[in-house]
Amino acid sequence: MNTNSNSYTIVYASVLVIIVAFLLAFVSSSLNERQSKNVELDTKKQILSALNVKDVKDADAEYNKYVKSDMLLTADGTLVENTGAFATSYEKEVKEQGRLHLFIAQVDGDTKYVFPVYGAGLWGAIWGYVALDSDKDTVFGVYFSHASETPGLGAEIASDHFQAEFPGRKTMADGEVALGVVKHGKVENPDYQVDGISGGTITSTGVNAMLKSCLSNYKIFLTANNEEE
Numbered sequence: 001m002n003t004n005s006n007s008y009t010i011v012y013a014s015v016l017v018i019i020v021a022f023l024l025a026f027v028s029s030s031l032n033e034r035q036s037k038n039v040e041l042d043t044k045k046q047i048l049s050a051l052n053v054k055d056v057k058d059a060d061a062e063y064n065k066y067v068k069s070d071m072l073l074t075a076d077g078t079l080v081e082n083t084g085a086f087a088t089s090y091e092k093e094v095k096e097q098g099r100l101h102l103f104i105a106q107v108d109g110d111t112k113y114v115f116p117v118y119g120a121g122l123w124g125a126i127w128g129y130v131a132l133d134s135d136k137d138t139v140f141g142v143y144f145s146h147a148s149e150t151p152g153l154g155a156e157i158a159s160d161h162f163q164a165e166f167p168g169r170k171t172m173a174d175g176e177v178a179l180g181v182v183k184h185g186k187v188e189n190p191d192y193q194v195d196g197i198s199g200g201t202i203t204s205t206g207v208n209a210m211l212k213s214c215l216s217n218y219k220i221f222l223t224a225n226n227e228e229e
Contacts, residue, residue: 039088040086040088041059041060042059043086043088044059044060044062044063044067045059046128046129046143046145047063047067047103047114047129047143048062048063048066048067049129049141049143050114050128050129050130050131050140050141050142050143051066051067051105051107051112051114051131051140051141052107052131052140052141052167053066053107066105066106066107067103067104067105067114068104068105068106069081069103069104070082070086070087070101070103071101071102071103071104072099072100072101072102073100073101073102073217073218073220073221076220077220077221077224079102079104079221082099082101087099087101090116090118091118091127094217100217100218101116102114102115102218102221103115105131107140110133110134111133111134112131112132112133112134112140113131113132113134113136114129114130114131114132115129115130115131115132115214115215115218116128116129116214117129117130117210117211117214117215118210118214119206119207119209119210119213119214120206120209120210121146121147121148121149121154121157121202121203121206121207122149122150122154122200122202122203122206123147123148123149123150123154124146124147124148124149125146125147126144126145126146126147126149126157126203126206126207126210127144127145127146127210128142128143128144128145128210129142129143130142130166130171130179130211130215132171132222136171136172136221136222136224137170137171137172137222138168138169138170138171139166139167139168139169139170139171139179140167141163141166141167142163142166142167143163144157144158144162144163144207145157145158146158146203149200149203150200150203152199153197153199153200153203154197154200154202154203154204155200155203156197156200157197157200157203157204157207162194162197165194165195166179166194169190169191169192169193169194170191170192171192171215171222172219172222172223173192175219175223176216176219177211177212177215177216177219177222178192179192179194179211179212179215180192180193180194180208180211180212181193181194181195181196181204181205181207181208181211182194182195182196182204182208183196183201183204183205184196184197184198184199184201184204185198196208
């Protein structure tokens with residue numbers, strides 16, 4: 001074949017593209033399991049952070065130490081064990097399958113309930129976890145993160161300073177979710193409200209909406225008589 005011909009160039013380029021595509025597919029497939037595991041480990045660290053277990057080195061070991069059950073909330077308010085894969089995208093599961101995850105943990109001998117929350121900030125997705133005491137009402141700890149909020153402003157929802165405002169706050173009032181974030185300097189009921197971020201009003205509003213919306217999905221559980229699960 002004439003190596004200077006157009007047909008040779010086309011065949012050569014086509015073969016090269018096929019080889020590169022095959023190699024990329026192979027690498028992607030090889031790394032997929034590792035990538036999925038890393039996402040799972042990061043999710044477990046976030047759950048642990050809501051339980052005030054931070055700076056974790058072995059996420060699997062610490063998660064198994066504190067989190068005793070990955071449960072699903074049924075329509076009648078009862079809990080059943082999640083026998084499927086460990087979830088890392090709760091919004092998708094709720095929308096597509098109606099699956100509400102709830103984690104039951106033990107910290108220093110006390111039962112804690114951890115709820116995934118997710119919503120939207122100013123520039124993108126925000127998410128986190130809220131851990132409640134055994135009374136299903138008092139906040140034990142929280143974890144929040146974001147995809148693209150403004151550094152120094154909305155991004156402060158991921159700071160220890162902001163998250164430290166939540167423990168001790170109450171969640172329910174008159175059968176509705178009252179826990180929330182208000183505009184900076186506008187706290188009127190400190191039993192339920194957390195001061196928003198100065199200069200991060202829209203992100204703070206997003207966190208407030210996220211808490212109200214997601215925790216309301218668990219209202220039947222949160223308002224049930226306090227019993228050992």
